[in-house]
Amino acid sequence: MKPVSQITSPALLLLNENIDTDQIIPARFLRKPRNSGYHHYLLYDARYDMDGNERVDSPIPASMPPCSIVLAGHNIGCGSSREGAVYAFVDYGIQVIISTKIADIFRNNAMRNGLLPIQLEQEAFYTLVVHCQSNTQAQLSVDLERCEIRWEENNCLTFDIDEGSRERLLHGIDDIQATLAWEQDIVAFQHRYLAECPWILPNAAVSYGK
Amino acid sequence: MSQPALTLFDKIWRQHSVATSGDFDLLWVDRHFVHEGSFHAFDKLDSSGREIAHPELTFGIADHYVPSNLAGLEDDPEVAGMIRLLDENTSRHHLTYLGLGHEDRGIVHVAAPELGLTLPGLIIVCGDSHTTTHGAFGALAMGIGATEVAHVLATQTLWQRRPQTMRIHIQGHLREGVTAKDLALHIIHEIGTGGATNHAVEYTGPAVSTMSMDARMTLCNMTIEAGARVGMVAPDDTTFDWLRQAPHAPKGEAWKQAERYWQSLYSDPGAEYGRTVVIDACEVEPRITWGTNPEQSLPINTGVVPELDDNHPTLSYMALVPGQPLRDLPIDQVFIGSCTNSRISDLHAAATVLAGGKVKVPTLIVAGSNHVKAQAEAEGLADVFRAAGADWGESGCSMCVAMNGDSVAPGERCASTSNRNFPGRQGPGARTHLMSPAMAAAAALHGRLVDVRQVSGEPA
Numbered sequence: 001m002k003p004v005s006q007i008t009s010p011a012l013l014l015l016n017e018n019i020d021t022d023q024i025i026p027a028r029f030l031r032k033p034r035n036s037g038y039h040h041y042l043l044y045d046a047r048y049d050m051d052g053n054e055r056v057d058s059p060i061p062a063s064m065p066p067c068s069i070v071l072a073g074h075n076i077g078c079g080s081s082r083e084g085a086v087y088a089f090v091d092y093g094i095q096v097i098i099s100t101k102i103a104d105i106f107r108n109n110a111m112r113n114g115l116l117p118i119q120l121e122q123e124a125f126y127t128l129v130v131h132c133q134s135n136t137q138a139q140l141s142v143d144l145e146r147c148e149i150r151w152e153e154n155n156c157l158t159f160d161i162d163e164g165s166r167e168r169l170l171h172g173i174d175d176i177q178a179t180l181a182w183e184q185d186i187v188a189f190q191h192r193y194l195a196e197c198p199w200i201l202p203n204a205a206v207s208y209g210k
Numbered sequence: 211m212s213q214p215a216l217t218l219f220d221k222i223w224r225q226h227s228v229a230t231s232g233d234f235d236l237l238w239v240d241r242h243f244v245h246e247g248s249f250h251a252f253d254k255l256d257s258s259g260r261e262i263a264h265p266e267l268t269f270g271i272a273d274h275y276v277p278s279n280l281a282g283l284e285d286d287p288e289v290a291g292m293i294r295l296l297d298e299n300t301s302r303h304h305l306t307y308l309g310l311g312h313e314d315r316g317i318v319h320v321a322a323p324e325l326g327l328t329l330p331g332l333i334i335v336c337g338d339s340h341t342t343t344h345g346a347f348g349a350l351a352m353g354i355g356a357t358e359v360a361h362v363l364a365t366q367t368l369w370q371r372r373p374q375t376m377r378i379h380i381q382g383h384l385r386e387g388v389t390a391k392d393l394a395l396h397i398i399h400e401i402g403t404g405g406a407t408n409h410a411v412e413y414t415g416p417a418v419s420t421m422s423m424d425a426r427m428t429l430c431n432m433t434i435e436a437g438a439r440v441g442m443v444a445p446d447d448t449t450f451d452w453l454r455q456a457p458h459a460p461k462g463e464a465w466k467q468a469e470r471y472w473q474s475l476y477s478d479p480g481a482e483y484g485r486t487v488v489i490d491a492c493e494v495e496p497r498i499t500w501g502t503n504p505e506q507s508l509p510i511n512t513g514v515v516p517e518l519d520d521n522h523p524t525l526s527y528m529a530l531v532p533g534q535p536l537r538d539l540p541i542d543q544v545f546i547g548s549c550t551n552s553r554i555s556d557l558h559a560a561a562t563v564l565a566g567g568k569v570k571v572p573t574l575i576v577a578g579s580n581h582v583k584a585q586a587e588a589e590g591l592a593d594v595f596r597a598a599g600a601d602w603g604e605s606g607c608s609m610c611v612a613m614n615g616d617s618v619a620p621g622e623r624c625a626s627t628s629n630r631n632f633p634g635r636q637g638p639g640a641r642t643h644l645m646s647p648a649m650a651a652a653a654a655l656h657g658r659l660v661d662v663r664q665v666s667g668e669p670a
């Protein structure tokens with residue numbers, strides 16, 4: 001997973017509320033292997049009509065410059081837990097997603113794929129939106145070391161993120177690898193727990209022939 | 211010193227906490243379910259070079275890619291390929307697998323509780339957001355993403371930030387003809403689609419403790435639509451009676467020990483919740499969604515489309531105009547199924563309405579599991595459906611989600627008992643109205659949205 005620390009980029013504005021993961025990546029694309037990239041499928045039905053032609057009101061017109069930051073409407077990523085929604089953003093090049101509310105499972109998935117989720121109060125969020133709408137060259141700089149978002153000469157606001165999430169993103173930590181350090185604790189827990197509550201195990205006596 | 215008063219959620223979380231690092235707890239996972247969509251996680255596991263730590267605690271079930279008409283499965287090699295991929299991944303890793311043709315197969319959130327794989331006090335995870343359903347048994351059940359699924363496979367544990375607790379207290383009782391689905395839509399309307407984000411919800415109150423397990427599952431299932439991590443109900447005699455015969459539930463001495471423990475699974479008097487919401491059950495009416503997220507619902511009787519801009523994207527997507535009553539809105543088709551409403555009691559409700567009538571629009575009815583399907587056939591419900599002109603399909607996710615061949619055509623309006631009405635959920639351009647099984651059945655008979663309480667018994 002690619003570490004995230006400092007990112008400067010124009011922002012893609014996706015300001016509708018409740019953009020759920022079915023809109024971010026329609027279910028029919030979830031069967032696609034990851035190796036050819038999921039960026040094609042990002043917001044597919046909003047970008048393309050039934051014949052695959054770009055819609056006039058596409059949220060990501062072809063003329064859009066590459067960008068790594070998204071400003072998203074309230075409750076982005078609600079709905080299905082599909083991690084494909086995060087892959088679609090990441091494969092498109094997005095590294096930061098900023099909103100007034102980010103749905104929980106999407107947030108967890110983002111953090112585990114090098115996509116920094118930032119939740120802001122409404123006022124701060126709209127300050128950024130207004131700046132990004134003010135001119136086509138507008139950029140934002142996100143600094144995860146200092147938990148700051150800066151723009152123009154000397155505008156700056158800070159954001160909160162818990163330390164565990166920050167560490168994971170800054171160092172591109174792979175959880176499976178990191179959990180190895182706790183292997184002893186897991187084994188000890190398991191012995192004690194299963195001895196106390198043997199009924200917890202599924203009934204091995206139930207056979208499962210087809 | 212006396213013990214601190216704990217919530218049900220806190221008791222289970224604490225019991226499963228293996229270690230803590232910053233805001234994250236490492237939790238032991240008791241049950242893990244994988245489905246076709248988990249292939250990314252198997253890829254990640256395989257590339258990490260690790261084996262599954264506890265294959266006896268992970269169960270594979272084919273559900274998402276199972277179309278209602280199995281004969282057409284091979285028409286789309288990609289769909290059939292997804293099921294084969296799950297066959298391969300589960301067999302290579304020696305997991306118990308309920309594949310096509312298995313009598314115990316079904317939608318994971320319907321089949322696992324039936325089998326007794328879902329038990330009170332467990333931590334249950336699955337790469338599917340409606341895993342909240344299992345909270346109906348007093349389990350702590352969460353939907354997770356593919357990277358987390360890989361982590362559970364490799365370690366049988368999961369790093370999670372502890373959510374806040376939220377109590378949703380339902381006072382009074384639901385009125386005749388009002389269902390758990392209506393209550394769920396009412397709650398989501400009250401608190402919003404993000405109203406319970408980062409919260410673990412516990413449902414309490416007389417309307418909940420008198421609810422059947424099926425109804426509790428419907429309620430907990432929809433909790434994710436308010437953004438919650440978890441939705442749960444404290445286990446009680448209704449729960450224990452339901453589980454006693456389930457094949458995987460403990461038996462004999464083990465049952466006695468388990469039940470003693472389960473009796474302690476309730477929120478202590480005086481336990482503090484981060485937030486409490488009180489809902490008056492008597493105010494709940496049969497509801498229907500009109501918009502493109504699950505909070506946009508209204509009572510069928512009085513509901514009119516709200517005054518939004520004429521070209522508001524929701525209204526143009528749904529082809530509705532402000533001030534339009536929901537009642538009598540013509541529909542093109544009906545879907546009765548999904549992990550929200552496909553259990554035997556849901557099918558009873560639909561059959562009661564459909565008996566002796568004829569549907570006016572194409573109607574698809576899909577049981578949530580092969581056991582529900584067999585029971586519905588044995589009880590004659592399937593005959594009622596077929597006599598009414600409805601299609602009766604193979605159990606699975608079917609038309610809840612447009613990924614297995616069952617979908618709603620662009621621009622078509624579907625009365626559906628599923629859980630999501632976001633744009634494109636049932637197919638590109640599909641217009642979904644969520645409602646209870648009885649309401650969907652009544653809509654089928656009339657070809658329009660109606661209040662089932664006013665039309666039941668009348669010939670169509």
Ligand code: SF4
Binds near residue numbers: 318338340606
């Ligand atoms: S029935 Fe629908 S909501 Fe439930 S698990 Fe299947 S696709 Fe998901």
